[in-house]
Amino acid sequence: SSPPAVTSLKLIRRSGGIHNRHPGRGPRALQLDCPSGKTFSKIIFASYGNPVGDCSKYAAGSCHFSNSRRVVEKACLGKRGCSIAQSTQNFGRDPCPRIPKSLLVDALCG
Numbered sequence: 001s002s003p004p005a006v007t008s009l010k011l012i013r014r015s016g017g018i019h020n021r022h023p024g025r026g027p028r029a030l031q032l033d034c035p036s037g038k039t040f041s042k043i044i045f046a047s048y049g050n051p052v053g054d055c056s057k058y059a060a061g062s063c064h065f066s067n068s069r070r071v072v073e074k075a076c077l078g079k080r081g082c083s084i085a086q087s088t089q090n091f092g093r094d095p096c097p098r099i100p101k102s103l104l105v106d107a108l109c110g
Helices: 068-076
Strands: 009-014 017-023 029-033 040-049 079-086 104-108
Touching: 040 068, 068 079, 068 104, 079 104
Parallel strands: 009 104
Antiparallel strands: 009 017, 029 079, 040 104
16 A cells, blocks of 8 residues: 655654654644754755655655755755745745645754
């Protein structure tokens, strides 16, 4: 069976394990924070569109903005915290206009 649809989810990893998980329901911006003394060292996965899955298994859905990782990396790498606006203004031309959008990010703090 297919993984479930994601409304909004962020995973923040520390030392190879999941440090924090926060599902949400459609915030206009996704706030990501590393623990004190840590910064984002890698964006493992990012998908704005209709990503599917949960904390252990996820994937881009049928609607995916190809620049998702690049947008998140620009906003977050090297910082302790960042906020990513969930909008086509932030991610660019909408490849699937009638599909509700969410953002899934898996990031590593180091």
